[in-house]
Amino acid sequence: MxxxxxxxxxxxxxxxxxxxxxxxxxxxxxxADGPMRFxxxxxxxxxxxxxxxxQLSHLVEEGLLEVDRDGRYTIGIxxxxxxxxxxxxxxxxxxxxxxxxxxxxxTGETVHLGxxxxxxxxxxxxxxxxxxxxxxxxxxxxxxAYCTGxxxxxxxxxxxxxxxxxxxxxxxxxxxxxxxxxxxxxLAAIQQIRARGYAFDREEHESxxxxxxxxxxxxxxxxxxxxSVTGPAYRVTTAKLEEWAPLxxxxxxxxxxxxxxxxxxxx
Numbered sequence: 001m002x003x004x005x006x007x008x009x010x011x012x013x014x015x016x017x018x019x020x021x022x023x024x025x026x027x028x029x030x031x032a033d034g035p036m037r038f039x040x041x042x043x044x045x046x047x048x049x050x051x052x053x054x055q056l057s058h059l060v061e062e063g064l065l066e067v068d069r070d071g072r073y074t075i076g077i078x079x080x081x082x083x084x085x086x087x088x089x090x091x092x093x094x095x096x097x098x099x100x101x102x103x104x105x106x107t108g109e110t111v112h113l114g115x116x117x118x119x120x121x122x123x124x125x126x127x128x129x130x131x132x133x134x135x136x137x138x139x140x141x142x143x144x145a146y147c148t149g150x151x152x153x154x155x156x157x158x159x160x161x162x163x164x165x166x167x168x169x170x171x172x173x174x175x176x177x178x179x180x181x182x183x184x185x186x187l188a189a190i191q192q193i194r195a196r197g198y199a200f201d202r203e204e205h206e207s208x209x210x211x212x213x214x215x216x217x218x219x220x221x222x223x224x225x226x227x228s229v230t231g232p233a234y235r236v237t238t239a240k241l242e243e244w245a246p247l248x249x250x251x252x253x254x255x256x257x258x259x260x261x262x263x264x265x266x267x
Contacts, residue, residue, distance in 0.1 A: 005153030035072035149213030150226035
């Protein structure tokens with residue numbers, strides 16, 4: 001018979017596993033391009049049909065998912081409310097906002113703030129340019145770190161050991177003809193970023209979209225993020241990106257300085 005400690009350990013593992021599976025379902029539905037039918041979710045999950053049905057029912061009951069009359073699942077209002085509250089209370093985003101707006105005022109183009117999570121960049125804020133351009137980036141969206149300016153800038157803050165570990169796990173995909181698609185190409189690009197202090201995205205993630213980005217990173221908090229100025233390639237030339245680079249680096253440095261002042265230990 002198992003001891004009480006073994007039973008407790010098994011119970012914790014089971015609970016953690018269940019929670020992990022529910023979160024995986026939320027990710028699956030929430031990150032899909034559109035509503036998903038039960039059969040779509042079943043084909044992409046590793047859950048038995050009965051178990052999956054129960055888990056989805058629980059998520060619907062809690063308001064984390066919604067199911068329409070055609071049996072299609074989408075993110076629930078409760079989760080959207082939580083996301084909205086999280087965004088509005090995000091201290092880092094609020095701290096960075098005035099710097100982002102000043103950068104947009106000077107350049108006239110779209111400014112992004114993104115934070116590194118694993119192999120992706122999550123956009124925390126976006127200040128639209130004076131001439132709005134359709135692009136993938138939206139607050140809350142994730143983009144691959146290896147082919148975005150903000151992502152490469154954030155990766156450049158990592159030490160060599162962690163950088164190598166993360167890059168080894170990346171599954172490279174070619175989004176455009178300019179996408180970096182190998183470990184060697186990415187490492188070479190990051191060495192250049194470290195040397196000059198800023199990164200470029202020259203139509204690597206989206207055709208016709210370019211940017212210059214600078215890293216925001218602290219050893220103490222292990223905050224890995226970046227700020228960028230983005231615009232259409234026909235308007236934002238390489239010379240223009242180089243011209244804006246010192247402004248972007250200055251904005252990133254100012255955000256980092258404010259972060260230390262306001263979020264650091266009080267004396």
